[in-house]
Amino acid sequence: MSNDKNNTHPNAVIEIAGAGPAGLTAAITLAQAGRQVVVHETHEEVGHRFGGDFQGLENWSTREDVLATLTALGLATDFTALPCRNGAAFDSTGKQYQINTDEPLFYLVERGPAPDTLDSALLRQAQSLGVEVRFNSRLCEMRGDGILAVGPRAADAIAVGYHFETDMANGFWAICDNDLAPQGYAYLLVMNGKGTVKSCMFSGFKQEKLYVRRTLEAFQRLVGFEMKNPKPHGGSGNFHIPRSAYSGPRPLVGEQAGFQDTLWGFGMRLAISSGVLAAQSLLNGENYDTLWQRQLKPQMDTSIVNRALYSLVSNRGYSWCLRRVTSKPDLRESLRRQYQPSLSKRLLAPWARRRYESLRKDTSCDHIDCHCIWCRGGCCDDD
Numbered sequence: 498m499s500n501d502k503n504n505t506h507p508n509a510v511i512e513i514a515g516a517g518p519a520g521l522t523a524a525i526t527l528a529q530a531g532r533q534v535v536v537h538e539t540h541e542e543v544g545h546r547f548g549g550d551f552q553g554l555e556n557w558s559t560r561e562d563v564l565a566t567l568t569a570l571g572l573a574t575d576f577t578a579l580p581c582r583n584g585a586a587f588d589s590t591g592k593q594y595q596i597n598t599d600e601p602l603f604y605l606v607e608r609g610p611a612p613d614t615l616d617s618a619l620l621r622q623a624q625s626l627g628v629e630v631r632f633n634s635r636l637c638e639m640r641g642d643g644i645l646a647v648g649p650r651a652a653d654a655i656a657v658g659y660h661f662e663t664d665m666a667n668g669f670w671a672i673c674d675n676d677l678a679p680q681g682y683a684y685l686l687v688m689n690g691k692g693t694v695k696s697c698m699f700s701g702f703k704q705e706k707l708y709v710r711r712t713l714e715a716f717q718r719l720v721g722f723e724m725k726n727p728k729p730h731g732g733s734g735n736f737h738i739p740r741s742a743y744s745g746p747r748p749l750v751g752e753q754a755g756f757q758d759t760l761w762g763f764g765m766r767l768a769i770s771s772g773v774l775a776a777q778s779l780l781n782g783e784n785y786d787t788l789w790q791r792q793l794k795p796q797m798d799t800s801i802v803n804r805a806l807y808s809l810v811s812n813r814g815y816s817w818c819l820r821r822v823t824s825k826p827d828l829r830e831s832l833r834r835q836y837q838p839s840l841s842k843r844l845l846a847p848w849a850r851r852r853y854e855s856l857r858k859d860t861s862c863d864h865i866d867c868h869c870i871w872c873r874g875g876c877c878d879d880d
């Protein structure tokens with residue numbers, strides 16, 4: 498389908514607001530097709546809001562390996578990506594569940610401006626294709642053709658903790674315990690002498706300090722966790738399926754559109770996919786809404802049902818889920834199925850959407866004299 502929104506003149510400069518994974522992949526795809534692109538980035542570097550954060554590039558939602566998918570999309574993969582196959586999860590009693598997969602469950606990547614990060618690899622590729630990236634350039638108004646990729650506009654979940662140095666061996670560990678990470682999970686990721694430890698919570702934001710302290714204590718007790726030179730870090734995620742991902746004539750991509758994995762917050766793949774789709778819509782005159790609704794929405798609809806179900810689970814329920822999931826002969830395939838649409842998920846969708854909408858406003862935070870990440874992000878204005 499084609500409409501006025503999608504007709505860009507081949508010689509017109511395309512502006513992109515935001516040099517995150519969504520904006521940079523859109524820029525790369527457009528530049529590969531010979532288009533002139535200018536990316537505006539409000540900070541002096543890429544990945545500023547993450548500054549050394551370790552994140553998982555999930556490798557379970559498709560059978561194809563995610564790095565092969567990126568290569569097929571024409572994207573560089575010359576960033577450090579540690580394949581993660583063997584790790585451990587714990588329930589609230591401290592019982593350990595071994596996670597073992599033949600293929601990587603995810604790749605551990607670094608975010609931020611360092612040379613080996615995902616962000617720097619995308620920036621290098623974009624610049625090598627002739628994309629002009631203007632740093633310290635906050636775009637407040639766009640006049641011509643463009644794509645909006647400025648990241649989360651609201652906070653539906655927060656992840657708070659530390660970046661640190663450590664002598665621990667590489668690995669990943671998670672804890673499902675509502676006393677550490679309400680309706681979420683606590684995680685510890687270590688790669689090459691550095692690490693990230695966080696409580697990823699979907700509620701209880703006002704008490705983030707308490708949950709972070711409990712997370713540190715639990716990892717110390719369970720895996721002998723130790724950190725040197727800890728630096729506090731936190732951020733938020735925006736999960737929302739819009740009716741239309743256009744702002745006027747311009748596509749919204751990544752978390753600015755609300756595209757996220759609503760279950761656990763693994764949003765990088767959706768950011769990258771939506772960036773590519775938005776670029777293709779401008780190149781081919783296709784309607785962007787049609788493209789993302791066909792290719793991304795079914796998985797996002799499913800993840801809202803998964804989230805609504807997960808938010809009902811008690812600590813006992815987590816133990817049951819962990820026992821069940823980790824006993825599967827192929828954990829990666831089992832997760833892949835959970836991320837695919839099914840008849841039962843379709844039937845539960847209306848209930849899940851109602852339930853999830855009500856959770857977007859964290860009722861555990863009264864927003865008074867509060868400095869939690871949610872309130873610091875200015876999200877109280879939504880109330």
Ligand SMILES: Cc1cc2nc3c(=O)[nH]c(=O)nc-3n(C[C@H](O)[C@H](O)[C@H](O)COP(=O)(O)OP(=O)(O)OC[C@H]3O[C@@H](n4cnc5c(N)ncnc54)[C@H](O)[C@@H]3O)c2cc1C
Nearest residue numbers: 515517518519539552553636647648732751752763764765
């Ligand atoms: C703590 C934390 C841990 C996470 N862990 C994972 C994980 O393990 N796995 C995973 O897949 N995902 C994870 N995510 C989610 C993932 O980081 C995001 O989904 C992804 O970065 C979204 O990409 P984006 O390009 O849409 O936005 P961003 O990466 O936020 O990039 C947007 C860019 O736009 C810039 N900008 C903002 N306003 C303007 C403006 N007006 N003009 C110009 N530029 C502007 C910003 O400075 C920023 O650089 C995590 C998120 C957080 C906060």
